[in-house]
Amino acid sequence: MSQKTISRKSNISSDYKWGFVSDVNSEIAPKGLSEDIIRMISKKKNEPEFLLNSRLKAYEYWKKQKDEEPDWAMIDYESIDYNDIHYYAAPIKQPKLDSLEDADPELIETFNKLGIPLEEQKKLAGVAVDAIFDSVSVATTYxxxxxxxxxxxxxxxxxxxxxxxxxxxxxxxxxxxxxxFFASLNSAVFSDGSFVYVPKNTKCPMELMTYFRINAEETGQFERTLIIADEGSYVSYLEGCTAPMRKTHQLHAAVVELVALDNAEIKYSTLQNWYPGDSEGKGGVYNFVTKRAKALGNNSKISWTQVETGSAITWKYPSVILQGDNSSGEFYSVALTNNKQQADTGTKMIHIGKNTKSTIVAKGISAGNSNNTYRGLVQILPTAANSTNFTQCDSLLIGDQCGAHTVPYIEVRNNSAKMEHEASTSKVSDDQLFYCMQRGISEEEAHYMIINGFCRGIFKELPFEFAMEANQLLRVSLEGAVG
Amino acid sequence: MLQIENLHVSIGNIKILKGINLSVNSGEIHAIMGPNGSGKSTLANVIAGKPEYIIDEGNISFNNTSIDNLTPDERANLGIFLAFQYPVELPGIPMKQFIKTSLDAKLKSKNMKETTIREFNEILKVESENIGIDTKLIKRSVNEGFSGGEKKRNEMLQMALLKPELSILDETDSGLDIDALKTVGQSVNKLSTEENATLIVTHYQRLLNYITPTKVHVLIDGKISKSGDAQLAKDLELRGYDWIKSLT
Structure with missing residues (x-):
């Protein structure tokens, strides 16, 4: 059995308890943020002193810059009322529906197109799941x-x-x-997330998945993840799911930190398909994420791969601080926007150590009325002798109402550095479509084929099953935009 | 099989074809010759259904059914194949995936079962060897970084695999060295049967050293000025297109 299958089953294990509904209110903090709320969150989680102190410091800092929400990204959204958010809710999922028949038929149709197993569909749609599928044994084995x-x-x-x-x-x-701003907010109020530690000289025996977690409870809107790869270790971590998650919260401000020590390697792959809003741009998740890795040790390696198709707004720059000598960082990205979606995403590669190497391959696909921006910083500090960077940014436009933008920042302060930057913008050409169609392939299919071809370099960085799903995901996300 | 009546075609506001009549039957090979700008490639593309060409008058039918309103993929699945003059590059689409998708689309349109990967690999191997296409090319993306000759061989490979009823070769011979030219000639001869037909669009006679056409038509300024047998191509080679122009 594949890992994916296992993960899906274990995902079903739910700590849903009948009868909890009546006192649910006592498990939600009142709206708004204050020192008391933060103390309450920390107390509920029975956190050690240092975490509480860290939260409080973050809160003080956030309060000071409260009026300075960053506005440099090419995104446009209604201002967020930070006093209208519950900053703590008990991490207990409660089924909202009795059966799949009560769920949104459009959602179910999408699940079917993505080939999501029935039991998982129930879970995703918020339907009570039969206890038989609570496969504790699988989770235990893993x-x-x-x-x-x-x-x-x-x-x-x-x-x-x-x-x-x-x-x-x-x-x-x-x-x-x-x-x-968003990292400060997260540091003050983070709900939950994953923690991974891989000991010295250990290759993690399986790919770790977030929705494969033992405590598969709702992590809330302020997710916090920390992964540490000790000397000589390796771990591959997969985050997300192809299913369109109807998150209950509109604002998501997550923080992900990765640390790789000497000779360690972390590979972090993301599929993000949160609710993008309707075709008019109503609803949809605001995704403000801070993801950063420190290639702390010598010869350490970090690789970020992301396929971003969801959310109304994506503001995300998975970065690598290349501190160890000979360390390397990679960023492979496909960002797709359709309808009124807006994405401002890219990376930062900060070269500190000697002989450090970074690779950036970013592919943006814009369709409908969407806006898609690549924003990337490559910084070579004076200490980073003989460092190299290769950057490639390609944009593909579908239709004539969308936008693609590339905003590279390059700062070189050591003249032994080698920098390469390539950028292109293209459309699916009529000649390419005619060629495919002349071979009997339908117009719609030809579009998908060409778009998948455009993303191929990124998809091959994904674990195999994830790559298959990514293909399907592009197809579903582009529905109505092509053909 | 192919019946073209009084065909007038324009692109933008420019009239290119001005009343073509052509009838191609099963078992025949027709050559369309003509100087640059006479409308040869337009004729090839309009039969395949290239969207920017507008039929102002007349019609095209295939096996007694009008195809004027069919999309290019529908025409392809009826058995019309166009070997492109300039095959496009499809970055990131592996050759195998492309050719298999194409073959399966055809089988599916005929309500036949798709090929298994094993079956497909087998026939691909056989045909690649016949055409003399480097197996390394099969592992690459469609036409990406292929030389001119490799692109043309790739067209012949696809033609051999799809086994079309009507093959249209749009200046397939242009820019080919003598070996590749020979391959193209052999491919056409090998595929020719009593059940299918070939339309060769060419500027030069040299491809016809390998293929003997049933009929030769000379296209000048959007009209067929003269038709004849294989000898016509040889006369043209000697006397040039001006000779035909002087006749009209």
């Missing part, structure tokens, strides 16, 4: 494999209880609470 290898994979709340020393050492070491 947990044991990881334990035998010494890998820690748990929620960050659990890590705060069981591994406070690791958390204290690395939490906030890559993205400090003062980093940016």
């Amino acid at each position: 947990k044991k494999t990881l334990e035998d290898a010494g890998v820690i994979f748990c929620s960050i709340s659990e890590a705060a209880q069981k591994h406070p020393e690791l958390l204290e050492k690395y939490y906030g070491s890559v993205v400090p609470y003062s980093d940016n």
